Amino acid sequence: MSTSKEDFLNHIRTTLGRTQPITTPPTPPAVDDPTVRLTDADQDLTALFVENATSTGMQVTRCTAETLVQSLQQLIGTQNIKSITFNCPSLGELQNEIKASLQNIGVVCEPWENDREMKKHYEVDAGICDVHAALAETGTLVCESGPQHARGHSLVVEIHIAIVKASDILPDMIDLMPRYNEQTPDQLPSAIALITGPSKTADIEGILITGVHGPGQVFTLVVDNL
């Protein structure tokens, strides 16, 4: 049988030389902004994000709200994508426009909701999704699980297409974390994924290979005026 919580904590307490639990919450060292921050808000965040995302191996294209559909179609064409899972609730009306235009060129949009086994994600060529945030500091996409977002979009598919609005881009990771302070543990998403490039390994003789388990290709479309 396993150790009880009380015994486990008591053992640690006595190891630290205490007989009673701590009553006043201890104050941890402050996360000092100047010490931690690497990217300021007063830089060209979009350009910086594009630069850093590209150096992680993502293929990044800039476009506008007006040219987004066209850019997507081009991507679909060059990658020979026939089927997708699609999920971009934050694009509002644009979603319908995108779906209609893709259907016009014969792309099949598969349903994916409420499937714990993520079957459709295994079957399609690409997963298109929006992001909850993006980090200019590291070229990172932030994808949270939620009522309108599955983990599978950015995990199972061979090609991950992320649509990042310029307004999604935060300067530094230190700007992202305070968002989660407002939510209680049960309110937080069960999974927050920080994605920084296509799936990689260098286990075999240090040779860099992409596409191990996660998507082998990540295309990011940055929409300048959204």
Place this chain on the structure above:
Amino acid sequence: MTPPHTSPVQGGDGVELTYNGESVLFPNLPYNLHKRAEHLVEDEKIQRFVNHATLLKDNQRKELIEKVWGREKHNNLRELAGQIKQHTLDHLDYYLEQFIENATKAGVQVHFAKDGDEANNICLDIARQEGLKACVKSKSMVTEETHLLPKLEKAGIEVLETDLGEFILQLDGDAPSHIVTPMIHKDRIAVAKAFERELGAPYTEDAQELTRIAREYLRDKYKTADLGISGGNFLVANSGSLVICTNEGNGRFCTTAPKVHVAFVGIEKLVPSYEHLTVFLKLLARHATAQPLTVYTHMLTGPKREHEHDGPEKMHIILVDNGRTNLLKNPEFRQALRCIRCGACLNSCPVYRKITGHGYGAVYSGPIGAVITPFLKGIGNYKDLPHASSLCGACYEACPVKINLPELLIKLRRDQVDLKINTFTERLAMKGMYLSYRYNTLYKLAGWAQRIALRFKADDDGYIKNAPGPAKNWTRERDLPAPAKNNFRAWWQSRNKGGQA
């Protein structure tokens, strides 16, 4: 000169399963480092791989640190990181309790294991209760410590390591030799042979093709697995979150696809909040592999919610002690628990480069392994580890949380002396040295005897090729110049009296 005969047992084509019949990571205790290390130092292939890989990683890290932060800013960040970890450790009972409360609120079942056997049994119980048969596992050093896999397999559960390096090691019956890049000691030919032998795949040495074979094989397993086992890089106390950092995506798959997720996490992995976590995320990947972040940083707070679409139905976290409280108890050594397992100290260490990971004969190798293994396994069982160091300090400089590893190694040596577990010969020699420094006559006598003996052993060219006693190891690789006929004092005195040098 041929090394002592420690022939590794071959299993499968050219595969080394054990050293002299001893398990690689769990050798007979007390562990004799020298025997195994001699064999590894003579292995030209391993030396080439490990030297190349570690030097590359070490240089990349240094360049990146200079580029991203500059020395001063980096030092300030490391200092902060060290302090945050130290604070958390000093109040571990508080933060653990906070973590348990919050994780439970998020729907996690938290378990408590005082040692490895208990941790394994908890996992087996969960598997039994839920009727789980097929397991996919992402990399976890803790599960290496507890030696989980054989226990699961014995219970009839199929287990697959999904980290590419660990998968290959599992197929080949081998053991990891580095915290971050576990198969640093293996080449693609070994991989090709293993895949051909175990998976029936066509023989290829192309790394891309080999990876593709592994990907397809493992993808099938993700679809049918019902148990996902992971480790944890960090635990966030004020939200009850588990953070997993991988590059391949297997960490995300193992914690998403199967219906039950079980995580084994050491108690020292706690940080107070997401903001504090930021400090460590900024340092970890940059120190480990010169990346800004690992490709996937997965922050998990509980199982799939009602309104979500995918994720595990149940999530368990097993908090593991397994000797960590031995380190926690000792205020001098507590800082060793700050370790975030980046592997930078391994890459910087000239000794690691020579004896390689398996030379340490334990789950944790390199400078950090040399410090914590005596606490996890008994100081008398790993007597050689604190001495396998030139105290160059490269590890201290590389450490993102400023663990003073060289100082801790010296203190371990001191503890060995205090506990009288150093060898009788060493104690005798130290006593002799003390006496000769204490009494001038003895000092002179010792000096005279040494000069006579060494000059006797010298060849005609004035060099000793084969020194006696402890100096024997020195002359294996170099010639020792014989001392002069008279010592400096005698020369000085005779010179002042008008004599010749």
